[in-house]
Amino acid sequence: MSIKFEKVSYTYSENTPYQYQALNNIDLEFAAGKITAIIGKTGSGKSTLVQHLNGLLLPTAGKLQVMDWEISADKKPSKLKKLRKEVGLVFQFPEYQLFEETILKDVAFGPKNFNATEKEAKAKAKEALKLVGIDESYYEKSPLELSGGQKRRIAIAGILAMDPKVVVLDEPTAGLDPQGAKSMMELFYRLNKEFNKTILIVTHNMEDVLQYCEDVVVIKDGSVKTHTSVKAFFQDTQLLDDLEILPPNVIRLKNALNEQGFNLSDEIVDLDELTTAIVKKVL
Amino acid sequence: MNNFTLGKYMPLDSAIHKLDPRAKILAMLVMLIAIFIPSGFEGYLLISVVILVVVYFSKLKLSFLVKAMKPMFFMLGFLLVINLLVIKTGYALVTIGSFVIYSDAVFQTLYIVIRLLLMVIITTLLTATTKPFDLTLGLESIMAPFKKIGLPASEIAMMISIALRFIPTLIEETQRIMQAQASRGVDLQEGKIKEKIMAILSLIVPLFVSAFQRADDLANAMEVKGYIPGAKRTRYKQLKFYLRDYIVLLVSNGLLILLIVWMIIK
Numbered sequence: 001m002s003i004k005f006e007k008v009s010y011t012y013s014e015n016t017p018y019q020y021q022a023l024n025n026i027d028l029e030f031a032a033g034k035i036t037a038i039i040g041k042t043g044s045g046k047s048t049l050v051q052h053l054n055g056l057l058l059p060t061a062g063k064l065q066v067m068d069w070e071i072s073a074d075k076k077p078s079k080l081k082k083l084r085k086e087v088g089l090v091f092q093f094p095e096y097q098l099f100e101e102t103i104l105k106d107v108a109f110g111p112k113n114f115n116a117t118e119k120e121a122k123a124k125a126k127e128a129l130k131l132v133g134i135d136e137s138y139y140e141k142s143p144l145e146l147s148g149g150q151k152r153r154i155a156i157a158g159i160l161a162m163d164p165k166v167v168v169l170d171e172p173t174a175g176l177d178p179q180g181a182k183s184m185m186e187l188f189y190r191l192n193k194e195f196n197k198t199i200l201i202v203t204h205n206m207e208d209v210l211q212y213c214e215d216v217v218v219i220k221d222g223s224v225k226t227h228t229s230v231k232a233f234f235q236d237t238q239l240l241d242d243l244e245i246l247p248p249n250v251i252r253l254k255n256a257l258n259e260q261g262f263n264l265s266d267e268i269v270d271l272d273e274l275t276t277a278i279v280k281k282v283l
Numbered sequence: 284m285n286n287f288t289l290g291k292y293m294p295l296d297s298a299i300h301k302l303d304p305r306a307k308i309l310a311m312l313v314m315l316i317a318i319f320i321p322s323g324f325e326g327y328l329l330i331s332v333v334i335l336v337v338v339y340f341s342k343l344k345l346s347f348l349v350k351a352m353k354p355m356f357f358m359l360g361f362l363l364v365i366n367l368l369v370i371k372t373g374y375a376l377v378t379i380g381s382f383v384i385y386s387d388a389v390f391q392t393l394y395i396v397i398r399l400l401l402m403v404i405i406t407t408l409l410t411a412t413t414k415p416f417d418l419t420l421g422l423e424s425i426m427a428p429f430k431k432i433g434l435p436a437s438e439i440a441m442m443i444s445i446a447l448r449f450i451p452t453l454i455e456e457t458q459r460i461m462q463a464q465a466s467r468g469v470d471l472q473e474g475k476i477k478e479k480i481m482a483i484l485s486l487i488v489p490l491f492v493s494a495f496q497r498a499d500d501l502a503n504a505m506e507v508k509g510y511i512p513g514a515k516r517t518r519y520k521q522l523k524f525y526l527r528d529y530i531v532l533l534v535s536n537g538l539l540i541l542l543i544v545w546m547i548i549k
Contacts, residue, residue, distance in 0.1 A: 016347075017294055056462045081470055089466040097463040099488035109485070113468025113478075144492065158467060 003030040003053065003166070003198075007062035010048055014060060022048040024222040025062070030215075035192045035199040037209040037230070039245075040219035046202045047092065049219060050168050053200070054087040055080040067165070085114045088164030092171050094155035098143040103134065103154055106143050110162040121161070128161035129154070132187060149180040156184075160191070166198040167191060173205065181205075185212050210234060210248045210269055218243060235266050250274055290450050293411045298527070299341035300412045304421030306528035310535040311409045317535075318401050322542045323549065327397050333538060334404055341412050351407040352400055359396050366392045410447075417520075419444035424522055438512050445501070453494065460489045 010023040022045045030036055040046050051057040052064060055071055063072030069083045077083070091097070100106035107125035108118075116124065129139070132153040138146075143154050152172070159167065169188065173181035189212045191197045203209060209216055209230060216233045218225040226239065234240070234251045247255075250271050254264050262281055268274050299307075317330060338348065366388045373387030410418070423440035430436050461471070469482045 051462065054466060056465060081468060084466055084468055091459065091463045091466070094463060096489050096493055097460060097467070097485075099485050099492075110467040113470075162468065 002032055002065070002067070004028070004065040005052075005062070006064065008052065008059045008064050009061040010045075010052070010057060011060045012048075022222055023052075023059075026222075026224055028217065028224050028227065030198065030200060032198050033192075033196060034214045035188065035201065035212060036215040036217060037213040038200060038202045038217045038219060039204065039206075039209065040225075044219045045222040046219050047170055048222075050089065050170055050200065050202060053166070053168050054084045054089045056089070081114075085162050086164055087166045087168060088159040088162055090156055090159050090167070090169045090172060092174065093152075094159075095148060095151035097155055097158070098151060101142060102140050103129070103143050103146075104139040107154060107157045107161050110158050114162060124161045124163065125157070128157040131160060131191075132157045133183070149176050152176065152180075152184075156187075164197070166200070168200045168202075170202045171204070172201065173203070173208070181208075188212065206245065207248045210251065231267070231269060234269070290407075290410045290447060292414055293343060293347065295342045295412075297340060297342040297412065299337060299408070301527070302412075302531060303522055303524055303528040304413050304417040305424055305522060306524065306531045307409055307413055308418070308421050308425060310531050311405055313532075313535040313539050314405050315402060317539045317542050318398050318405075320539075320542045320546055322546045326542050326545060327401070329542070330401060330538065331397075333534070334401065334408075337408060338404070341408060343408070343411055347411070348404055348407060351411075352403050355399055355403060359399065362395060363392045415444055415447040418447065420518065420520065420522060435513065437516065449497070452497075453490070456493055457486065457490060460486055460493075 005026045005028040008023055008026040008028075009021065012018070012020045012022055024045075026049065038046050038049065048057065052059060052071070053066060055066075055069070055077065058071060058076060059073050061073045063070060065071075066083060067086060069077050069079075071077050098106050100109060104122065104125055107128055108121040111121040111124045112118070126136075126139075134150065134153055134157065138150075143151060146154070156169075156172065167188070172188070173184050176184060185208050188199050188201065192199050201208075201213065213230050215227070216230050217227045218233075220243070225243065226233070228236075234247050237247075237255070240247055246252075250269065254268055254274055257278070258264055262278070264274070264277050264281070268277055314330070314334075318327075320326065338345070367384055370388035370391060371383075371385055373385045373390070375383045376386050376389060377384045413421070419440045422443060423436055426434060426436035426439065461469075464482070464485045465471075467485075469485055471479070471482050471486075474482065
């Protein structure tokens with residue numbers, strides 16, 4: 001089970017004055033069972049990239065392999081629908097896709113499309129809603145009368161109810177309050193650890209990358225700039241400078257202390273570890 | 284959906300793009316009237332030639348115009364079938380068993396087809412070569428004399444320009460929601476009738492919700508920026524008629540007069 005891009009390019013509105021190449025010769029392989037962050041500036045092609053993962057966009061050149069599906073420029077794969085069940089894609093601001101009268105029905109919409117019976121779909125919906133922390137008392141309410149954060153949870157539950165092997169999230173915490181964003185990231189972490197789902201997250205938040213992700217892919221101007229482990233990534237000060245990325249606070253604090261001769265280990269990535277290490281040095 | 288070209292502006296640099304929007308709007312109106320003059324196939328040939336010349340000068344690709352006409356094809360096919368079944372005058376062209384196709388049915392359909400396609404091309408020419416902003420400015424300027432009889436010209440122009448402005452946005456939004464729902468297993472191409480209705484519902488409800496929200500936001504933003512309906516406003520861009528604009532008006536009006544004369548003589 002793997003996801004592999006081979007020389008994938010994608011051009012929007014080909015052969016018109018609006019022509020725009022969003023992806024340029026992408027070679028990329030995502031490891032199964034990991035949480036990978038996809039980062040890059042606005043307009044770098046991140047969203048275009050993730051829309052290839054479940055066949056919403058088909059490459060204009062090159063090919064990609066997603067599990068058992070081979071998608072290439074000249075060959076449209078059959079059974080794309082099945083692929084969409086296996087790779088759950090959560091769009092930016094997914095709350096705009098809610099439409100059913102009740103929350104339970106909306107979340108059950110996905111499984112029902114993939115031929116689950118009414119009963120199975122409801123059961124899966126309840127499971128997913130529980131997972132995202134929506135209380136039973138909400139089940140019969142309209143999704144449109146909730147707050148933005150709650151709507152987002154329901155939309156994500158709508159994807160999780162399909163029980164995909166891979167969950168792809170396009171800026172899932174954008175516009176959420178810090179508390180909501182944190183519990184959202186913790187949910188994805190749990191999905192990975194407890195349910196063994198492969199998770200890809202498009203994000204701008206370096207703190208989240210450091211805390212929750214294992215691998216990181218940097219996209220720049222439609223090409224893969226680097227693909228490495230999160231730890232290695234935040235140690236490469238030169239690369240971070242090149243990409244104009246401000247490292248997370250913990251890393252900056254550690255680097256500043258090291259400059260003053262603290263000699264702290266590169267392995268340290270979270271605040272608790274850093275505190276312990278400092279205390280050890282000082283005492 | 285990606286190929287939706289109706290009402291889309293194409294940023295090219297051509298003689299037609301440079302024309303004054305007022306000249307273009309008036310010429311379009313005159314041409315539309317000309318199309319509805321029953322001047323026979325010779326008249327349509329003349330109009331088609333003029334339009335083709337304009338298309339050539341506009342630097343628009345023919346494929347772009349064909350795409351703009353595409354949504355009409357289904358309707359035109361439907362019309363052909365109805366006409367073949369209903370119209371029973373003229374002489375028999377083809378006889379298949381007991382079913383007879385009459386000449387009037389074919390000719391009348393052909394007339395309507397030509398008229399509609401010419402109309403689509405002319406309106407597409409206007410919207411593809413004129414920025415929405417210029418279009419509004421032109422409309423407002425043309426309607427200005429009617430302000431005296433209480434026509435809210437600026438408001439109408441503003442409404443039209445907002446509508447035009449939001450066509451691409453709404454298309455984008457539709458695509459986004461379609462893709463989001465496709466990710467949830469919606470298949471607009473296949474499936475039973477009931478599933479298809481569900482699929483369309485899953486598209487329309489979110490679209491309406493966000494359209495209303497957008498309208499609300501826009502109204503607030505306009506109010507914050509001090510928009511007052513009916514207030515006197517100045518313009519950064521001033522419209523000016525050049526020789527080329529007079530030529531365009533002369534040619535289009537000349538064509539109209541020619542066709543009227545032709546019709547009377549016939």
